[in-house]
Amino acid sequence: MNESDAPVDSGLEEFDELLILSNLETRRKFIKQVAGTSAAITIGPALLSAADATATSQIASPSKSNSDSISMTLKINGKDYTVDLDPRTTLLDALRERLHLTGSKKGCDHGQCGACTVLVNGRRINSCLTLAVMHEGDEITTIEGIANGDELHPMQTAFIEHDGFQCGYCTPGQICSAVALLKENHANSDDEIREFMSGNLCRCGAYPNILAAIKDAKTKST
Amino acid sequence: MNPFAYSRASDPTQAVAEAVKPRAKFLGGGTNLIDLMKMGVETPANLIDINKLPLAQIEDRKSQGVRIGALVRNSDLAEHELIKSGYPVLSEALLSGASPQLRNMATVGGNLLQRTRCYYFYDPAFPQCNKRNPGSGCGAIEGYNRIHAILGQSDQCIAIHPSDMCIAMAALDAVVRVQGSKGEREIPFADFHRLPGNTPNIETNLQQDELITAVDLPIIPFATRSHYLKVRDRASYAFALVSVAAILDLDQSKKVKAVRVALGGVAHKPWRASKAEESLVGKTADEKTFRAAAEAELAAAKGYKHNSFKIELAKRAIVRALTTVAAMA
Ligand SMILES: Cc1cc2nc3c(=O)[nH]c(=O)nc-3n(C[C@H](O)[C@H](O)[C@H](O)COP(=O)(O)OP(=O)(O)OC[C@H]3O[C@@H](n4cnc5c(N)ncnc54)[C@H](O)[C@@H]3O)c2cc1C
Ligand code: SF4
Ligand code: FES
Ligand code: FES
Numbered sequence: 001m002n003e004s005d006a007p008v009d010s011g012l013e014e015f016d017e018l019l020i021l022s023n024l025e026t027r028r029k030f031i032k033q034v035a036g037t038s039a040a041i042t043i044g045p046a047l048l049s050a051a052d053a054t055a056t057s058q059i060a061s062p063s064k065s066n067s068d069s070i071s072m073t074l075k076i077n078g079k080d081y082t083v084d085l086d087p088r089t090t091l092l093d094a095l096r097e098r099l100h101l102t103g104s105k106k107g108c109d110h111g112q113c114g115a116c117t118v119l120v121n122g123r124r125i126n127s128c129l130t131l132a133v134m135h136e137g138d139e140i141t142t143i144e145g146i147a148n149g150d151e152l153h154p155m156q157t158a159f160i161e162h163d164g165f166q167c168g169y170c171t172p173g174q175i176c177s178a179v180a181l182l183k184e185n186h187a188n189s190d191d192e193i194r195e196f197m198s199g200n201l202c203r204c205g206a207y208p209n210i211l212a213a214i215k216d217a218k219t220k221s222t
Numbered sequence: 223m224n225p226f227a228y229s230r231a232s233d234p235t236q237a238v239a240e241a242v243k244p245r246a247k248f249l250g251g252g253t254n255l256i257d258l259m260k261m262g263v264e265t266p267a268n269l270i271d272i273n274k275l276p277l278a279q280i281e282d283r284k285s286q287g288v289r290i291g292a293l294v295r296n297s298d299l300a301e302h303e304l305i306k307s308g309y310p311v312l313s314e315a316l317l318s319g320a321s322p323q324l325r326n327m328a329t330v331g332g333n334l335l336q337r338t339r340c341y342y343f344y345d346p347a348f349p350q351c352n353k354r355n356p357g358s359g360c361g362a363i364e365g366y367n368r369i370h371a372i373l374g375q376s377d378q379c380i381a382i383h384p385s386d387m388c389i390a391m392a393a394l395d396a397v398v399r400v401q402g403s404k405g406e407r408e409i410p411f412a413d414f415h416r417l418p419g420n421t422p423n424i425e426t427n428l429q430q431d432e433l434i435t436a437v438d439l440p441i442i443p444f445a446t447r448s449h450y451l452k453v454r455d456r457a458s459y460a461f462a463l464v465s466v467a468a469i470l471d472l473d474q475s476k477k478v479k480a481v482r483v484a485l486g487g488v489a490h491k492p493w494r495a496s497k498a499e500e501s502l503v504g505k506t507a508d509e510k511t512f513r514a515a516a517e518a519e520l521a522a523a524k525g526y527k528h529n530s531f532k533i534e535l536a537k538r539a540i541v542r543a544l545t546t547v548a549a550m551a
Pocket of ligand 2: 338350363378379
């Protein structure tokens with residue numbers, strides 16, 4: 001994990017996880033505000049401008065007044081967001097720190113774990129190794145946009161039914177990745193699913209249940 | 223990450239014109255460049271996003287082979303019918319690399335220019351690295367060098383090129399097409415990457431203002447009989463310790479008519495095993511022949527404290543890969 005981001009994520013992230021599958025919007029907002037405040041307290045201005053780590057709109061981010069920031073519109077889960085971003089901002093940081101879409105997780109920040117997996121024009125990518133500015137005009141789908149309104153995506157249902165997680169940190173990435181996998185037609189055997197899900201690590205070792213969930217979702221979708 | 227000016231090129235000529243700016247870099251999939259920028263290893267002042275350039279086609283040029291646009295994503299190349307049927311070694315090499323997500327991002331041009339995973343290079347906290355900081359020394363030669371080179375290295379640098387795709391392309395005699403301010407040119411694959419010598423910081427023969435536009439694969443009818451063997455610490459999502467791209471043409475009596483072998487994980491550039499190839503032609507395709515070829519290729523190999531195992535590993539991998547291809551119908 002990028003050390004400049006650690007204060008934002010640490011501890012509070014666990015609460016966030018508990019809320020992933022339920023709908024406690026108020027608690028979520030509350031936690032985000034706390035997260036934002038603590039970020040502002042713990043991180044100095046120098047780090048803020050580099051990582052653009054402010055999480056709430058109440059706190060002025062120095063980078064917003066940075067003359068080098070670029071105004072861009074990102075289409076996420078069908079909705080347009082217009083933001084000013086330092087061009088250094090990765091898609092993951094834009095989602096999490098600026099647009100408050102904290103479903104996508106930061107595990108390694110170096111393309112090695114898959115926690116940040118999102119869909120861009122229907123294809124899965126690691127949002128930590130791509131700049132937000134590279135995605136103007138693209139259709140971005142995050143875990144927040146996978147469900148159809150209140151109706152969970154069959155892959156989400158399958159993960160719940162098969163207990164495809166423990167702590168849940170890798171889960172948004174696993175689910176986005178698995179949704180793309182089924183479209184890629186690479187889920188034809190257990191070994192093939194394992195190989196084509198190898199970009200998503202799970203420190204809790206929920207792999208057998210993740211495999212079962214994907215197989216189940218595949219059966220139900222065909 | 224250092225600040226940079228971002229621009230988006232809409233045609234190759236414009237991209238090339240931008241590239242003469244100070245410390246300019248093209249941005250492909252970003253999977254290596256952005257990673258290295260986060261580490262503080264790459265510090266471009268001008269970043270030219272080339273993702274919107276019209277270079278994402280795979281073109282069937284019939285008798286002239288296949289032209290692969292520089293922006294074709296690794297996953298699309300691996301899954302393309304022309305590649306799967308005509309050049310399976312390339313498809314296998316691509317699918318053995320990185321993860322599905324990374325392959326969806328990584329471009330052919332970026333893969334060619336991805337930089338070494340030498341730990342001392344990747345982390346500026348290490349003071350010594352001639353590649354990152356010429357003249358500072360090499361941290362790996364006396365340090366931890368398990369993943370390092372056994373062929374073609376110098377006393378300045380023992381890093382390896384980490385690509386899988388490039389090993390297959392080296393075996394396939396691919397040609398890299400580039401466009402610069404002085405026009406277009408073609409670079410045979412063997413001349414594209416360089417050995418470290420005294421300038422490990424200069425990794426290819428590409429000029430600063432040159433954009434890779436495509437990679438051409440020649441027609442090699444017998445490339446349908448080909449295989450990529452990757453040996454690594456994990457079964458998946460790991461760089462090669464040693465890898466072998468093998469293409470083999472046998473006659474009726476199982477004698478070797480033609481053969482191409484390239485090695486990965488062993489050198490600063492994709493290593494074409496020409497000594498092994500020479501020793502194979504005309505001989506009966508059996509284990510003894512393959513072992514002799516492997517011995518010939520690795521005769522000049524030199525190991526270091528932690529990577530000497532790669533010498534025997536490379537020999538066995540050559541034998542295994544050739545045996546697999548020889549057994550193909
Ligand atoms: C966790 C992880 C695991 C990986 N595992 C493997 C593996 O097992 N095997 C493997 O082979 N690779 C592996 N990779 C590396 C991956 O294949 C490369 O990062 C990728 O191919 C680079 O392509 P890109 O388009 O993202 O390049 P970028 O990061 O965009 O660019 C890389 C370099 O190429 C230059 N460049 C890009 N396009 C052009 C062009 N058209 N003309 C001129 N210059 C250009 C850029 O300026 C930059 O210097 C791994 C990467 C990660 C992060
Ligand atoms: S092997 Fe090359 S890249 Fe690694 S430390 Fe030595 S000089 Fe640097
Ligand atoms: S955060 Fe680990 S791959 Fe992006
Ligand atoms: S459920 Fe904990 S990391 Fe996967």
